[in-house]
Amino acid sequence: MSTSIEQSSAAPDTSAPSPNPLGGHEKQAPWVPWAMFGAAAVVALGFLLLTGWNVVLFVIYTVVLGTLGTYVLSRVTEGSRKAVDRLVTCLVVSAFGIAMVPLVSLVYEVVRRGAERFDGEFFTASLQGVIGPGGGAYHALMGTLIITLLTTLISVPIGLMTAIYLVEYGSGRLKRSITFLVDVMTGIPSIVAGLFAYALFVLIFGPGVRLGIMGAVALSVLMIPVVVRSAEEVLKLVPNELREAAYALGVPKWRTILKVVIPTAIAGLATGVTLAIARVIGETAPLLITVGITNALNFNAFDGRMATLPVYAYYQLTQPGVPPENAIDRAWTAALVLIMLVMGLNVVARLISRLFAPKTSR
Amino acid sequence: MTSTTSAPPAQQPKSRPGDRIFAGIAKGAGVLILVILAGVAVFLISESVPALTASPDEISGDGGLASYIGPLVFGTLLSAVIALLVATPLAVAIALFITFYAPRRLAAGLGYVVDLLAAIPSIVYGFWGIFWLAPRLVPFYRWLEENLGFLPFFVGPVSSTGRTMLTIGLVLAVMILPIVSAISREVFSQVPTLHTEAALALGATRWEMIKMAVIPYGKSGVIGGSMLGLGRALGETMAVAIILSGSAAGITWALISSANPQTIAANIALQFPESTGLAVNTLIASGLALFVITLLVNMLARWVVNRRADFSGAN
Known part of the structure; x- marks a missing residue:
């Protein structure tokens, strides 16, 4: 122009x-x-x-x-x-x-x-008993998936309900302070979120504790504000006429939100959640200090250390063992898988917003 | 503004239990955010109390907590400020390029490409920095030492690995580039078309239009955006932990030697897994310092950005 x-x-x-x-x-x-x-x-x-x-x-x-x-x-x-x-x-x-x-x-x-090392063994084998070549990151991949799933399960309900409160109910000082603190929360350094989760669980389990769920709590601190922000933007876009039409038919407010507002905004909400997952799936620092690392498979997030892909990559790089090349190759492949995961999630988010966008708008 | 709270009907609506429960849950989730943020502060303080009250000779190092955290704070600030100095002009130029120079049809795609930089996990930046960037910077650092060695920043001996404070500053600059340029872009695109077209109609060149219409309008937005970037750079952990060869160098301005102060976040990541007892409390105390610093920077940045939004013509 x-x-x-x-x-x-x-x-x-x-x-x-x-x-x-x-x-x-x-x-x-x-x-x-x-x-x-x-x-x-x-x-x-x-x-x-x-x-x-x-x-x-x-x-x-x-x-x-x-x-x-x-x-x-x-x-x-x-x-x-x-x-x-x-x-x-x-x-x-x-x-x-x-x-x-x-x-x-x-x-x-x-x-x-x-x-x-982008081969079948990398995705099917763990590192248990592996010295030198071979071995994989199956255990780390599983750990990342489990912890990310738990994080999503914690963050999405809290984040979505907060956004609903801010858009549909909130007013006055509480709304303003929540909006401001969500902004501030997006700036919390990831390592501080990790320290928070550690400090929280130390009070319950005593010092030196390492659990998968701790990592999920730490990542939730990082993910909730992202979910709130994006959900808030999307809910604001829902035309007010839809809400008023539902009220005029005598539909209670909570049913209006569940049956009218959220279905209208569902594509945008899914996009926001996907991008939020992409944001936390590559986080390393909080997992490093809350979940630790292990060479064996552990599917139980409530019992002991778990391996996760970013932490796995970090330890393979910094503590590669005697012939360092094998571990460093594994580290690079883990980094490649991480980038592919993040980029893949970004692409999925864009596809969702394009394919499932409400047909009436724009 | 966006009148999302619909006006209550004239006659008092029937109070339904479903409504009350749902509203309560929503409000509870909002309050939970406040609780979490307060919890972060409370738990960090409660876990760092042992380190705060310990006698100086129990803290690792030998001068007590202040002399342990002091150089870390210095390293954190130094790396973040270098990143800011490098990233801000670059990000503003990129935002100008995308908003005013790039062909309309390409602009959105180019913006997405810059945003891709934000999608890359920080640990991957660490890999890239230590294997790709650092070795390539060593000849440049040698040149700096030979020609500008009289400045305190570039005194030798030059690190042979390139894992120096300046390298970290550059990597952090790349990492905060997307957020600073995204906010600048947003602000620039809100400049009223009337202003830009009026400037051009008066015969201004494109640069004069930017200088006279765009920059004055977008200045505070750019400042706020770069402060958000500063907050990011302060808290960045894994890239620094991998790349920087930190040592107990204390406070030094030398940017290209192998003796560098560590940053708070990287120090926690490096020390925490092997620490027990009071060392853990000391690290949490340093994390508390980082939390306070980033909180202040972010609050200030949000305040600057929001203040601008209040009187911008865009809404």
Whole structure:
């Protein structure tokens, strides 16, 4: 939108009679900056072929030279205001490019190193009695699924009911303070949530306790605010006419919420919950201090340590054992599986919101 | 505003038990949030009391609790501030790119790509940082030491692994980039079209339009967003625990040497699994300090963001 306006506002520059407010300079053809960057690439290539090839330096030199060249040329031909505009455009585009470097390199690195052990044994075997090659993360995968399931079972009812309270019932100071504290709660460091769960269970079971359910409690502290936030947004979108129509028919408020409001919003609620799960499934720190790690299978979240995928990856990396390569390969594969889980959940969330969106809206 | 609470009918409605129960459950869930947050504070305090009351020579290290937590607080703040200094300009530029420069059709997709950075678990950032980023930064650090070694930040000897405070700052910057840029983007997209079009109609270039219409409008939103990012960076645990080769360096400004102060969160993650007795209480006390710091930063950030929302024309 703004781009089209920008073009039309620039048009008078070329057609305006002198005295031109920009100093009577011609407007640059659109290919000039591209040509400048091409020339910069050639110069950088030539320079680096003389001093030694380095792909990072090549990109840096090209961008810096091209930006400077565009600026200087524009300053000479178009005046300083246009030149600064072009300089900022170059900087803003480079900033986006810089942000892509970690994303691309990270995904590439994890896929490359994780593919090594991405095999059947990784998903079917535990680490019990494994020294050296082989072994898998079946126990960790199960632990992650169990703890995430428990977290969801704790967080979704509390989060959803809180959102219903905020949207349908709440008013005054209590509503304001809950809204504010939910915001604050989203900022609690994950390790502090872990310490909270530990401190809570120490009062009941004594020091040194490690249980799967502790991890679920810690993760719930992180997940509840996310659920509240997203559910609140979605419930607010439900048109008030639907509620009023139900009231007019004599339907009690609680049945209106259960039978009208929630079914209308169900796609958005499911999307929010899925994204909230994606948010906590990769959490490591709280599980590290509440659930610990084990090499054996443990399906009971109320009895002893459990393995979870992120903690498994952490220990395989930091305490790899005597030939470190095997464990480090397993760590990378665990990281790859984690990324796939999180990305998969994100995709599922988008699919839900697209496929099950209420048909009447928008 | 959004009139979700419907006006009560003129005649007093029949009080149904179902309504009362449901409303009670909803209210109870809301109150539970308050209880949980209060519980976090209460349990952390109650578990750190033994460390707070212990005599100084019982705490690991030898100067008592303050000298144990002091360098950790310093390390936490230093790493988070570096992250903030790197991430904020970058995030604002990215938000400007997506809102005003990128082709309309691509903008949403590009925004989603930046948000993907937020979806990656922090432990994976740790893996990436220690294996990919840190070794690649070592030549750059050597160059910094040779050319800027006179500054206290870049004194040698340079770490040969690259697992330094500056590396952590850069990794944290990448991790908070999505949240800062998402909030900046939201604020920038709320700038009234009238303002931007008026600036362009007066003959402003795109940059002048941004400087005169967008930045003044979005400034407080960007500040609030970067403070939320600061809160994230302060509490980040696993990436720091894996990458930073922390030692009992005390308080030092050297960013590229191998002697670095540890951060609170990473220190807890590293020490907690092997700790017993008073050491656990000491770690919980340091966690309490972290909780208080992040709470203050987040409250301030929310206050700044919400204050802006009150008088923005967007709602």
